[in-house]
Amino acid sequence: MKFTEQHEWLKPEGDEITVGITEHAANELGDIVFIELPEVGTTVAKDDEIVVIESVKAASDITAPVDGEITAVNDAIVDEPGKVNEDAMGEAWFFRIKPSDPSQMDDYMDEDAYKTFIG
Amino acid sequence: MSELRKTPLHALHVELGAKMVPFAGYEMPVQFKLGVMKEHQHTRGKAGLFDVSHMGQVILRHEGGYAPVAQAMETLVPVSLLGLGEKRQRYGFFTDSSGGILDDLMMTNRGDHMLVVVNAACKEADIAHMKAGLEGIEVAEQRDRALLALQGPAAEEVLEPVAPGCDIMKFLDTGIFNSDFGELWVSRSGYTGEDGYEISVHATHAEALARHLLAHEAVEPIGLGARDSLRLEGGLCLYGHDIDTDTSPVEAGLAWAIQKARRRGGAREGGFPGADRILSELEEGTARLRVGLSPEGRAPMREDTPLFANDEGGEPVGRITSGAFGPTVGAPVAMGYVPAELSRPGSRLFGELRGKRLPVRVTELPFVPTNFKR
Known part of the structure; x- marks a missing residue:
């Protein structure tokens, strides 16, 4: 599993990557009350803002970690955004993306590096 | 940037695991371990304890007693203060010459003087405004007192053993109680839309009182995050956001706080900053x-x-x-x-x-x- 500086976790599964936010990010955001996900089939570029998360405190964005196509989204967290606070690293994944250039994954941190990053 | 001020409960907040943030020049708890959502729900369901010691508590005195203080304050706020009963509290606002709002505040008739509570962010300006505008009145900030708010349906049963007799108080009644925590200045009010009290306590007893109240199973500490969502659901204005110098009280839907005596045809019509605009808006709308x-x-x-x-x-x-x-x-x-x-x-x-x-x-x-x- 890899991690971005924007506190996303990236889990390669076959030729797709499942993306969510880390438990650390969920704790920092506080109670999450609204999530907007991209549409399945959308082609996105790395760094595009494709997810909106609103917590009781503020709104924030999640960007696409790589170029590619959105192949699935987790509607369950749209219906119940609080699931992200309960199980950020598991059930409450956000979307799956099929990267057009898998080598873009190489830039991201492994778990140890992420732990150092968040201190 | 100057150093953030701390309330007498600062160490307790940190001990309880609060997330501390800068707010109006103070380091204040935005949330405790429950988090904003649960803190909000706990307050509506049982009782929440808030530290609002950053707000300004100011005593206004005149050798002639309450009446001359009320009369002088009526030149700064469009509220009937001569008509405010003893031990009663009233909401109001300082207006400016163009009819905008400088701050909102609570005022209490304490028999021979007035107690006012003003917002933290405005308190220096409010005190200067009162000193300049209230001739012959002593304006004394009570910097040695903390202010706690105990809000929610269980507030009465929690506070009653501490301040026996507070149960018979009604909304906006106030009283002074001698307690194990020194003299408490209690009002049955708050800013959450729930029943509850605000309790002014000497700084030396503040932490002990807070610990005592928190020891009750119905009480949880609540941060500024939930205070904001509670007051918003309660339809209550936050100064600097919903009201400011660009909004008049009538535009803000606060005409209810301007009693008949201060309106056109009233016994003490006008006589406050911005009266021309505010009195005509009361009749003609905005x-x-x-x-x-x-x-x-x-x-x-x-x-x-x-x-x-x-x-x-x-x-x-x-x-x-x-x-x-x-x-x-x-x-x-x-x-x-x-x-x-x-x-x-x-x-x-x-x-x-x-x-x-x-x-x-x-x-x-x-x-x-x-x-x-x-």
């Missing part, structure tokens, strides 16, 4: 009004979200001044200013969020029925 707003989707619409009359084109007709997710409502809630013709409950406008215009409906305030002990 072009815009503060209203409650319910976004139709799930996305919260926050402060400064522009409001439009139509789903495309045109200039903004209004703006959101407070907006968040309402944990008790279970949906986003907001307040903002809209043109008078669009201010009736049920009117539909559009808030622009991330480039999209989403429908929002004017809603009666408060969003959650108040639970005051009348």
